[in-house]
Amino acid sequence: MNTSPWPRSQGERVRGPRRRDRLLAPRWRKVLRDLAQHRSRTLLVVLSIAVGVFAVGVVAGTRVVLARELQRTFSAINPASASITTLQPFDASLVESVANMPQVAAAEGRRGVFVRVEVGPDSWKNLQLNAIPDYEGIQLDRVMPDRGAWPPPEHALLVERSALGLLGVEVGDHLTVRAPSGKERTLQVAGTAFDVYALLYTLDGLGFGYVTYDTLAWLGEPRDYNELHFTVADRADDPAHVADVLADVRDKLERDGRTIYVMTIPEPGKHPLDSTIRAMLLVLGALGGLALALSGFLVTNTVAALLTQETRNIGVMKAIGARGRQLVGLYAGMVLAYGLLALLIALPLGHLGTLAFSRLMGGYLNLQIDRLALPPWVLALQVGVAILVPLIAGSVPILRGTRVTVREALSDYGLGRGRFGVGRFDRWLERLRGLSRPGLLSLRNTFRRKGRLALTVATLSLAGATFVAVLSIDNSLSLTVQSLIGQWRWDVAMQLSRSYRSDRLINAALSVPGVEAAEGWIYASAQHTSAARSSDSQMLSLAVPLIVFAAPGGTELLAPPMVAGRWLLPTDESAIVISTGMLDDQPGLEVGGEIALKIDGRDTRWTVVGVTQGLGPTAIAYANYEYLSRVVRDAGMAQYLAIVTQAHGAEAQSRVAEALEREFDRQGIRVAFISKLAEEQAEVESIFAGLLAMLMVMVLILGTVGALGLTGTMSLNVIERTREIGVMRAIGATDLSVFRIYVAEGVTIGLLSWLLGVVVGVPLGKLLGAGVGRALLDRPLDYAFDPRGPSIWLILVLVLSVLASLLPARNATRVSVREVLAYE
DSSP states (O other), rough: OSSSOOOOOEEEEEOHHHHHHHHHHHHHHHHHHHHHTTHHHHHHHHHHHHHHHHHHHHHHHHHHHHHHHHHHHHTTOOOOEEEEEEEEEEEEEHHHHHSSSSTTEEEEEEEEEEEEEEEEEEEEEEOOOEEEEEEEOOOOSEEEEEEOOOOOOEEEEEEGGGGGHHTTTOOEEEEEEEEEEEEEEEEEEEEEETTHHHHHTTTTHHHHHHOOOHHHHHHTOOEEEEHHHESSSSEEEEEHHHHHHHHHHHHHHTTOOOOEEEEEEEEETTTTTHHHHHHHHHHHHHHHHHHHHHHHHHHHHHHHHHHHHHHHHHHHHHHTTOHHHHHHHHHHHHHHHHHHHHHHHHHHHHHHHHHHHHHHOOOOTTOOOOOOOOHHHHHHHHHHHHHHHHHHHHHHHHHHHHOOOHHHTTTTTSSSSSSSSSSSSHHHHHTTSSSSHHHHHHHHHHSSSSHHHHHHHHHHHHHHHHHHHHHHHHEEEEEHHHHHTTBBBSSSSEEEEEEEEEHHHHHHHHHHHHHTEEEEEEEEEEGGGGOOTTTTTGGGGGGGGGEEEOTTTOOOBOOOEEEOOOOOOOOSSSEEEHHHHHHHHHHOTTTTTTEEETTTTTEEEEEEEEEEESSSOOOEEEEEHHHHHHTOTTTEEEEEEEEEEOOOSSSHHHHHHHHHHHHHHHTTTEEEEEEEHHHHHHHHHHHHHHHHHHHHHHHHHHHHHHHHHHHHHHHHHHOOOHHHHHHHHTTTHHHHHHHHHHEEEEEEEEHHHHHHHHHHHHHHHHHHHHHHHHHTTTTOOOOOOHHHHHHHHHHHHHHHHHHHHHHHHHHTTTOOHHHHHHHO
16 A cells, blocks of 8 residues: 555656646645644644744733833823922912913813821821812823712712722722821712822822812812923923923922922823833743744754654655655645644634733733734734744754655664764763663663753753742842832831921820830922033933932931942031932932032032932932931921831831821821831832732743643653563563653653753843843842742652653553554
């Protein structure tokens, strides 16, 4: 019977298309027959390719959806070119005069006030209440309806949707609000709103709420403004021009008697989280590409083994006239079929994965995702990947396998070309003693096909390296956050609604049980006066809110990590320590240099004595209390209280904070804001929880590819060694002995991949840590290797190795001597 796809001549001359049809049809029938007969092999390769295509599709689709919705959402709010927050309130006439400036296209005023909300019995959190004159007619930095009522009803509030979890409330619940005036009112959560800028504050433990001016007055607050938002009349995409206009508006407000607290210029046309999101997607994209590369390794392995099995058939086909390029086309067609079958699985799953992943990241990043449609090029990318990657991965083994001569092919007995014993390492293994004969056989068989072994180990070890790296990133994040937050040696900090006598505040705090020590601090908003105009090379610095904190000289409650220079001495006067966030915006600043700052409308000059590591891009500076209090004419006063508790756990901090708030309220001291150090650390670490979960999803995909690769390798080893298994069975090997040999071989491969994965995981963790740190903290993470990683991955890889070897080992025990004699 002729089993070749090339028919024997029947003595007739067939010309033209009919002969080509007769040659092609059997060829493709062979491909289909092989796909159907070797179902386990087909399923293995198809799943491996599908995982890679799925990963690429999800990452590419998510990038498209998030980038598009990011821009669409930001454009929909009509972002302001700049904004100013003042310490003194202003009215609508000032807003109108700014709007009438020729450089300004539109201007709006609103009010923001810090309040405390009760989220449980004697448990309070911070909330910024925002009042907007006309919610239906917001022109700039629009707040949009999400769920429930719109606009906010009287004596009720809307909560920004990202703050629901922070406050532990749902629509319809009631919140007790304590205003700076001291009044307490109960307001219903009538709905939720969407504010693009809110997440930046929610991640820092500050929720956003929205009320009408009537509700604000009901809380005892004035009906005026302290925020001014405006757009420039032209060249809105030119930050230098926006800075010039902002300087003009600032001058106007200062001439009108207002002290500037904060001025900001958002990067034109970009969402505030744009760089962070793109950096996260870049990391995920790299891992998706890695999954694709690993699936390519598996295709290379499988096609190489396939050609080994087909060696005798190739010889037969060549003997009856098949040419090399026809054989290349035959097996390339088989690989193409694998890719097309994988595409049928990966396309719908990739689309569903994109929807789920986009919604997951959208919820985590508080993005408004209304459209999930994907452009045609994402589909085309998946099709291209499913077709081209397997063909490229299979090209080398196909070319090598089809070049075999007829003599070499017909003399092949299915033992494969794996060679053992010719290398120095092989000879060392031969001399190895102390292992049982099955153990030695497993060990030697592992290194018989070194090329296949290398690809399998590479596939599984990269998954292990990524797992170790991700756990190290988790550890590095904790270390970095502890290092940055560790600069604050207090347990509870209280920001007051105005300045009070420092000794009064300290005495009030010390009267509360659980308080060990307290210090009165001050802070002031400052502007770098040398950067007032765009003609100055540092003109954008005035857009960065610079806060100068001042603690008593020699304080032990503040110890920022220094990167240059020194910390403040108790005798320093006009000395200042700046953060790296300020240095990033003022690259000309250096230790020993001078800086001109306008504080409370007064020009001051300072000497930079040190640079400290900041948390993100926020610009912060530090001075001595004794000197800054004289500059702001507030000597002996404090509006910030740093408190050390006797017990330092989260529960103790919360208990003392609640007692402090009650005592201060009893004494008529109005508290605007309370921070607890344990909560601050937890809130910062929660920022990274979503990213780590996403990275673990990618690790799962890589691990799946690695497990499939090991399963494929073991299955191919069993197929290639059918005669060897028969010989072992003929001389008395039991099913259990054969089973153990192949399971031991799989475990050996797993252990090799574990060792390599741990070694590679260290530099990979540092690389990923640098990328994640720069994306989220504007600095590389302090790398900390997580010793749990290798241990956990060792357990996982042993389990994966055993599971991946079970089916091939079981198939090996089913090989009978009769089947061996019939094996070709």
